[in-house]
Amino acid sequence: xxxxxxxxxxxxxxxxxxxxxxxxxxxSLFYYILYTENKLPTSITIWDFVILALATFRLVxxxxxxxxxxxxxxxxxxxxxxxxxxxxxxxHTLAQSSLKRTLYKLAVCPWCMGxxxxxxxxxxxxxxxxxxxxFVVLAISSFASMLQVxxxxxxWSAEYRKLKAEKFV
Numbered sequence: 001x002x003x004x005x006x007x008x009x010x011x012x013x014x015x016x017x018x019x020x021x022x023x024x025x026x027x028s029l030f031y032y033i034l035y036t037e038n039k040l041p042t043s044i045t046i047w048d049f050v051i052l053a054l055a056t057f058r059l060v061x062x063x064x065x066x067x068x069x070x071x072x073x074x075x076x077x078x079x080x081x082x083x084x085x086x087x088x089x090x091x092h093t094l095a096q097s098s099l100k101r102t103l104y105k106l107a108v109c110p111w112c113m114g115x116x117x118x119x120x121x122x123x124x125x126x127x128x129x130x131x132x133x134x135f136v137v138l139a140i141s142s143f144a145s146m147l148q149v150x151x152x153x154x155x156w157s158a159e160y161r162k163l164k165a166e167k168f169v
Contacts, residue, residue: 004096011098012105019106023116030123039126051132052118052125054139059117061145064110076104 034040044052063069077092077100095101106112124131 008096008098008101012102015099015102019102023119027119030119034123034126037127041126048125051135051139052122054142055135056114056118056121058138058142058145059121060110060114061142063117064108064113073104073107076100076107 031040063072074092076095078095080091080093082089082091095104106116121135125135
């Protein structure tokens, strides 16, 4: 590993520790706010858990994988202009800044985003009862996405079997 890359990775590790501490502080703050507002749940119903889980799943997919939020990931990378056959092309690479690289790694990690989104989602869900409708919409969207993926899987499986059967005919 080159010295520059080593220093960037060392910086990334420091930022990861920082963001872990920030997460603990925010979690404590959210807990305190829910406690003082007398909205801290002592238990969770299966229905609330399913709604929160599906809504979190949808938001993670939205932020990490969907094209609508790609601009966030691109802003956390370094843009490079390349001339190719007289045409100017723009490409993105990992940032040289350890902070931007850390934020990018967090932004593209479904597990990392899942924890942050679950924390914020649960906080909003319990603090603002009026947000229930938003969470139901996200949960329905999540379930619909799963149905779409499942139906695609069935279609691909059928197509694969068809092609496989045609080889033997």
